[in-house]
Amino acid sequence: MPDPILSIKDLVVEFKTEDGIVHAVDGVSYDIFPGETVGIVGESGSGKSVSTLALLGLIPLPPGRIVSGTAMFKDKDLLRLRKKELRRVRGNEVAMIFQDPMTSLNPVLTVGSQLAEAIKTHYPDEKDDAVKARVIEMLRLVGVPNAEVRYGQYPHEFSGGMRQRVMIAMAITNSPSLLIADEPTTALDVTIQAQVLEVMKRVQAETHAATIMITHDLGIVAEMCDRVLVMYAGHIVESGDVGTIFKSPRHPYTIGLMNSLPKLTEDEEWLEPITGSPPSLIDLPPGCPFHPRCFLAREKCRQENPPLVQVEGAGPTSAHLSACHFSDELIGRKTKFSEEAVA
Amino acid sequence: MTESLRPSDDSLYPSGQMEGNAVLPEGDPGTGFLETRGGPETTEQAGLDLKVRGQWAYARMRFFRHRLAVAGLIGIVIIFGAGILAGVVAPYGYFQIDLTHILAGPSSTHLFGTDGLGRDEFSRVIWGIRTSMEVGVFVAVVSTFIGLVIGAVAGYYGGWMDNLLMRITDLVLTLPLLVILLTAATLLGQGNQWRVSIILVLFFWTGIARVVRGVFLSLREKEYVEAAKASGAGDARLMFRHMLPNTLGPVVVNATLAVGFAILIESALSFLGFGIKPPTPSLGGLVADAQQYSQQWWLTVFPGLTIVLIVLCVNFVGDGLRDALDPQQRRMRA
16 A cells, blocks of 8 residues: 555644634544545534645634644645745645635636636746646646637636536646545536536546545545545544445444435435534533434443544555444444445 | 646547537537637527627726716817827917917917916916826826735735734825825925825825725635635735736726826815926916906816816716726626
8 A cells, every 4th residue: 555645643723713712623633545535524514624724724824723733745744834835735736626616716817817827826937828728728628618719718608517627627737646625516506516526537537636525415425435534523433435334334423424315216205314413613512522412322422532443444545443432333234325335 | 847637538528418518519619609709600600690798898888888988088088188299289388478468368379368478378278287197197006006005915914914004094094185285295395296296196095005905805705715825826926916806996996086086186286386386387276377367267267177177077987987897797788
């Protein structure tokens, strides 16, 4: 197994608000290996976006604060880089695709000039002709038809799906080795989502960039990812390869997530939600953060926060980790998706 | 450039799977109505007769549908044109004395009449326009530049930087303009139009700084600014390449209005005798000179009317630009 391209250890990020300190990310560690696609799932506010924004220094400081942790990317600790060095990494070795393509493009600059800008930022000496050729090549790669004409158009002349393609082109134009996609399809309607995911897959096959896919859509995880990290209240509660997690999840929260999904093959009148609501990140419950909503909860859960331990498998990419005191009781427990995962 | 991606391969895109291809066969350049820059073949191919229009074309059309703005623009072109070509347009020099026509009324030889020394008032008004124009344009350009930089820095960085710069701006805004101008003129002595202009600039940057700061504060939170940041853009690049173009509308409008306002203030100063010193002719100075000749109406009316006309035209143009450059307004006014 090659060395991880990104290795995050004990990342803690806090936000100071008027009501108190929000523990957005609370001791998160994970590795990303070259070429793989890792999904980070969790509900809103679980810290999935913040944990990656912190890597690129995109968290507003203050109110945000990176309390501790390291993020080793190719022998550099991203959290300790100076502003100038970090800028060299951004958009070059590590690129990001944002959630809402409707607002992520500057309305007053043509699409071509924005893409060219992304290149010029890192390669100021590149000739204009070469940059333009590269931009048009990128637009073609992400499936923008008629790229030469589209080059000179403004974002309002593009549809949502086309804009997201442009955002993807912008992210990959400098051949990054790590691509962070922050809910890349959330703002798009379902048919366009499928197309954009198709583009993402193709782009990944072309660039071999490791990809972190932040999403709350388990369907996207199943379709796109090799491994998945499940986050809850700023913690990783379960991680493992996608097949294993879908077939035999070992954390009550993951099981709850899967059972709350509608299954299209059956006529379901009621969905099964996870009871209760996510905890306030200002005032986390003692012990396991999930215990107030957990069907397995008992005294130990109220007192001790379970560590993320290996429950199955071995090796850096095939290990199955779960943060639950009673994960053994979940062995063999079926979810709605268990059979499909096997098939 | 790092190692290049392999060039795109058409076989990667099965037809019909992409947006746009669903409507038109492969290779057809887009769906007609999305085209704004396509050549004529494009629209012909789609069987549509559409005009090619970009963002600026729309702004231009909106502007030219605004009747007062167009009238203002024509007025400005004529008046400022006369000022620029003063040497050609003015029939006499501004200090050329015709002793046979002292205080003569308007006639075919002296269109606007003559003053107490027998100087041709028409020529003096035209040379005055030139002076006023120089003041107006200089003040607008320089103060816009200063205001842009200060507003951009304050709005972009926020925090103590914003506080400091905006308190300085507030301070300048609270100073009674005319009193300070009079004091400055007295202390520094009267002078030519450039000295007056520089004093005016010291006051005029505040308006634009506040406008730009406001726009920057809202732009800072936009996703495309964050996206640009994530692609490695530095502070200066973010501010001036990505954010500044978004402030263009209000800035252009403000700068235009500043031209009119600067001319008005300069006239007032010169009228009070603290502005531009004779023999340099200025419109305000001409009106001031006319005070001693209460019977000779032409000496007051013509330069006064010129000031009013310039300011009016400039403001009409400013209004037209405000409507034309409003990015919210995609539609044409009927």
